[in-house]
Amino acid sequence: MDETLPVIVVGGGFAGVKTATQLGRKGIDVLLIDKNNYHQFQPLLYQVATAQIGVSEVARPFRAIFRRSNRVRVVTAEVTAIDPAGRSVTTSDGATYRARILVLAAGAVPNFFDTPGAEEFAHPLYSVIDAVSLGANLTSLLDHADKETAGDVNIVVIGGGPTGVETAGAIAENVKFVLPSYFSSGLAARCHVYLVDMVPTVLNAFSEKSQSYARKRLVKVGVRLQLGVGVTEVSADAVTLADGTVLPSRIVVWAGGLKAGAVLASSGLAHGRGGRIDVQPDLTARDFEGVYVLGDAANMTDTTGAHLPQLGSVAQQSGKWAARNIHADLTGGKREPFRYFDKGYMAMIGRGAAVAEIGRKRVQIQGPLAFAAWLGVHAALLSGGRQKIGALISWIEDFVSHERSQVIVGPPE
Known part of the structure; x- marks a missing residue:
């Protein structure tokens, strides 16, 4: 494509969608590219x-998101090369797109930290x-295990951050409350969920009070902790641990961290x-005029210089702020440093149980x-x-009855 577009946004996550939405409202044409x-x-x-x-x-x-905007065009394609100096991107079908402003919000990929076998045998969740x-494999595992008469059915979750804690808690609740209703009575007793992390606690970014609550709640619902x-x-x-412990496992879930994708690396x-x-x-x-990097693809700081976490609220706010600066770029205005409004941290540990540290002062609440x-x-x-209503209905149904009415379609790996 020889035409130079006003703005190209690579990636349709929180940051990319917010940037495109805000710019479209300001009357600026945007090309959003996502695989x-x-x-x-x-x-x-x-x-x-x-x-x-x-x-x-x-x-x-x-x-559907942009159906009322005539300013945002969507192209479904994988970006395979980025030229920040030329503010252009090339997609897998060989097309090249150039813009006055290039926004890179391509997200991240699971970071397996070169752990042998992790990329091959563990399930990421990104x-x-x-x-x-993962859902198809969990369903298939339980269907097959229900036909067995003996033997442990171990599921290992690696990573004690919010994703690992929430995943381990949800699987353990299924084992404790759902399996007795859907499968033979003996299966639940043979199923065990392990949560593994190299640090000696869960939710490392949270306070000790929140960590203590999360550990107790996980143990109560049946999660076996292997920390430190x-x-x-x-x-x-x-799964083999550094102290020589070997955990037999039927399914391994990797929640051990993220890194930038290969297209950013090159x-x-x-x-x-x-x-x-x-x-x-x-x-x-740095060093490339007219190039913005947002969301999980970026290392961002607040006004004090502190690094910001990879959270949806950070990504959304950075997208909105970037749109303001891009509008200034295109209209002769002045950019302003990103000011992040800290909403705090949250993690769910199961039905009726969560931890939240709200706001910059980290007001702490636990439980219901x-x-x-x-x-x-x-x-x-x-x-x-549609998404909000559907989720609320499912959450209410789960809270009242532990019903699992969703169908997971797909062949197990």
Whole structure:
């Protein structure tokens, strides 16, 4: 394509969608490029994998999001090369697109930290496809295990951050409350969920009070904690720990961290922690005028210089702020440094149980109140009305009856 577009946004996650939406409202033409034709709500993928909500609650087509905007055009294609100096991208079908402003919000990929066997045998949980694959394998495992008369059925979750804690808690609740209703009475007693992390606690970014509550709640629901020891190898039927412990496993879930994708690694942009791109206070890339990097692809800081976490709220706010700066770029205005409004942290540990540390002062709540806050915040963040209503109905049904009415379709790996 010879035409130079006003703005290209690579990636349709929280940051990319927010940037495109805000610019479209300001009357600026935007080309959004993503390998999928839908936006996915990553914080709830573990609930798709455990049949608490359906795919339609976490995935919304881009064309539905932008159907009322004649300023945002969507191209479904995978970006395979980035030229920050020329502010252009090339896609897998050989097309090249150039723009005055290039926004890179391509997200991240699972970081297996070169752990032998992890990429081959562990299930990541970063996309809808990952969630459906994990769900199909969990369902298949339980169907087959129900035919057995003996033998443990171990599921190992690696990573004690919010994703690992929420996933382990959800699977353990299924084992404790759902299996006795759907399978023979003996299966639940043979199923065990392990949570493994190299640090000696869960939810490392949270306070000690929140960590203590999370550990107690996980143990109460049946999760077996293996903390303070790293993973040295993942095989088809076991996880080996640094102290020599071998955990036999039927399924392994990897929630051990993220890193920037290969297309960013080869872009020529300055890399920092996690392979992500270090950005300036105004969210632009160093040494490349007119290039912004947002969301999980970027290492962003607040006004004090502190690094910001890879959270949906950070990504959304950076997208909105970037749109303001881009509008200034295109209209002769002045960019401003990103000012992040800290909403705090949350993690659900199971039915009626969560931890929340709200705001910059980290007001701490646990239990049912935190659970209600978690539900409200995540419902508000979901993209569309259909998604919000569907999730709320599923959550109410789960809270009242532990019913799992969602169907996971797909062959196990």
